[in-house]
Amino acid sequence: MSADYTADEMMTVAAARQLRDGTACFVGIGLPSTAANLARASHAPNLVLIYESGCLGAKPDRLPLSIGDGVLADTADAVVSVPEVFNYWLQPGRIDVGFLGAAQLDRYGNLNTTVIGGDYDDPGVRLPGAGGAPEIAASCGEVVVIVRQNPRTFVERVDFVTSFGYGSGPGERRRLGLPGAGPRVVITDLGVLEPDPVTCELTLTRLHPGVTVEQVRAATGWDLAVAERLTTGEPPTRRELTVLRALEATKRAAG
Amino acid sequence: MAKLVSLSDGVADLVRDGDVVALEGFTHLIPFAAGHEIIRQGRRDLTLVRMTPDVIYDQLIGAGCARRLVFSWGGNPGVGSLHRFRDAVQNSWPGPLELEEHSHAGMANRYVAGASGLPFAVLRGYTGTDLPRHTTNIRTITCPFTGQTLTAVAALRPDVTVVHAQRADRAGNVQMWGITGVQKEAVLAAHRSLVTVEEIVDELDPVPGQVVLPGWAVTAVAEVPGGAHPSYAQGYSVRDNAFYIEWDEIGRDRDTFRTWIARHVLKAEASA
Numbered sequence: 001m002s003a004d005y006t007a008d009e010m011m012t013v014a015a016a017r018q019l020r021d022g023t024a025c026f027v028g029i030g031l032p033s034t035a036a037n038l039a040r041a042s043h044a045p046n047l048v049l050i051y052e053s054g055c056l057g058a059k060p061d062r063l064p065l066s067i068g069d070g071v072l073a074d075t076a077d078a079v080v081s082v083p084e085v086f087n088y089w090l091q092p093g094r095i096d097v098g099f100l101g102a103a104q105l106d107r108y109g110n111l112n113t114t115v116i117g118g119d120y121d122d123p124g125v126r127l128p129g130a131g132g133a134p135e136i137a138a139s140c141g142e143v144v145v146i147v148r149q150n151p152r153t154f155v156e157r158v159d160f161v162t163s164f165g166y167g168s169g170p171g172e173r174r175r176l177g178l179p180g181a182g183p184r185v186v187i188t189d190l191g192v193l194e195p196d197p198v199t200c201e202l203t204l205t206r207l208h209p210g211v212t213v214e215q216v217r218a219a220t221g222w223d224l225a226v227a228e229r230l231t232t233g234e235p236p237t238r239r240e241l242t243v244l245r246a247l248e249a250t251k252r253a254a255g
Numbered sequence: 256m257a258k259l260v261s262l263s264d265g266v267a268d269l270v271r272d273g274d275v276v277a278l279e280g281f282t283h284l285i286p287f288a289a290g291h292e293i294i295r296q297g298r299r300d301l302t303l304v305r306m307t308p309d310v311i312y313d314q315l316i317g318a319g320c321a322r323r324l325v326f327s328w329g330g331n332p333g334v335g336s337l338h339r340f341r342d343a344v345q346n347s348w349p350g351p352l353e354l355e356e357h358s359h360a361g362m363a364n365r366y367v368a369g370a371s372g373l374p375f376a377v378l379r380g381y382t383g384t385d386l387p388r389h390t391t392n393i394r395t396i397t398c399p400f401t402g403q404t405l406t407a408v409a410a411l412r413p414d415v416t417v418v419h420a421q422r423a424d425r426a427g428n429v430q431m432w433g434i435t436g437v438q439k440e441a442v443l444a445a446h447r448s449l450v451t452v453e454e455i456v457d458e459l460d461p462v463p464g465q466v467v468l469p470g471w472a473v474t475a476v477a478e479v480p481g482g483a484h485p486s487y488a489q490g491y492s493v494r495d496n497a498f499y500i501e502w503d504e505i506g507r508d509r510d511t512f513r514t515w516i517a518r519h520v521l522k523a524e525a526s527a
């Protein structure tokens with residue numbers, strides 16, 4: 001049976017389902033923003049979207065094209081300065097969920113958006129850098145990561161720790177005094193990974209429909225652990241797809 | 256009281272070779288026209304500071320104005336990477352570019368410290384990341400009250416900060432609204448400041464959510480309608496999203512970039 005949705009749509013829908021109504025979510029641009037807006041337009045109408053440009057409680061009726069899109073300011077409960085969004089809202093732990101993407105991720109959920117290959121001063125690829133992510137990963141109640149899965153992205157050890165996940169294992173976040181719980185779940189185009197409660201190692205816990213464990217292993221740059229009770233997720237509903245495609249269409253229209 | 260100046264005079268007077276220069280703006284109100292004037296006047300060896308260096312910094316870097324970049328996120332917002340920035344870091348073209356790299360929270364607090372007249376700011380930040388290994392401007396500090404270990408970041412004090420705002424009056428009082436980012440802190444942290452505005456008016460009517468910079472805290476104001484394009488000025492213009500997408504193609508190739516700068520920046524006159 002061939003699916004009537006793409007792997008990216010499955011990923012976005014699965015990520016949106018992770019966001020609970022009534023919680024406050026710090027949203028990065030790109031995949032996280034699409035998924036967060038899908039959640040707000042479907043099962044979580046009271047999801048509070050917070051963007052690092054200072055827009056608190058943004059309610060865009062189309063997908064914002066950047067973190068400082070005018071539609072975010074126009075629809076926000078409050079627009080505050082950038083120092084305020086980080087110091088008064090993120091730092092004290094007022095935000096439940098941090099929603100991040102990454103260029104590289106490792107088995108302990110550490111994220112890299114800085115440099116890949118070579119060394120820092122002479123990198124193979126220079127990426128945009130940290131933005132708000134280090135403190136989002138540290139201070140939000142928990143972190144949801146959305147990232148396409150392949151062996152270049154899912155590596156044994158990130159080349160640069162831009163945002164701290166579980167470091168090199170259990171207890172490290174507490175030792176460092178990080179207030180948030182860290183990455184609760186990683187949503188990919190193939191399935192869902194969650195940290196093992198004892199080892200903190202990211203473990204495959206759910207497959208998207210039609211995906212095999214072998215496929216996920218082949219897309220992972222370390223020897224991926226698989227949960228004993230591996231489940232298969234629900235495909236996108238008709239309504240989820242309709243809302244997602246309508247949102248994507250607003251982005252094309254504006255671009 | 257702020258002087259009302261032309262853009263070319265403002266840049267000539269306030270931005271000097273070798274300066275630490277912050278052109279701030281968070282997607283909204285980015286001072287593109289002022290950046291272009293800096294390129295036209297051929298400034299060199301600048302240390303460019305900005306939380307979100309985007310297309311205008313890509314242009315300044317590609318045009319050879321910068322020696323060093325202090326930043327927290329360098330990309331083309333909503334599009335992808337900055338190719339001139341990447342070419343400078345990876346291939347030293349048109350010259351080497353030193354980097355000092357932070358997080359947004361760190362940069363914002365560095366401006367707050369500068370605006371507050373303090374040598375550093377305190378935050379919970381950078382913990383567990385590799386960022387502190389690459390600059391001496393991120394350190395740890397022990398709280399004298401609780402004994403907690405916190406992060407300290409050195410104050411930013413640009414020689415000159417340049418921002419764009421919606422309006423100013425004839426006394427140089429500046430009014431901006433919408434997403435105002437870190438512009439107030441960046442202006443107050445700097446030794447000198449230049450503000451470009453969409454229009455100069457007799458009276459500043461209050462606007463919800465406004466930030467007002469008193470004229471006596473600003474060095475110079477220049478009227479530059481459309482000075483934020485392809486960024487936007489809420490209430491005056493909308494973001495030219497198509498240009499940001501086009502820039503990916505223009506910035507990717509050195510010759511295409513040089514041709515674009517020659518045609519759209521070097522041969523263009525300052526609009527005010």
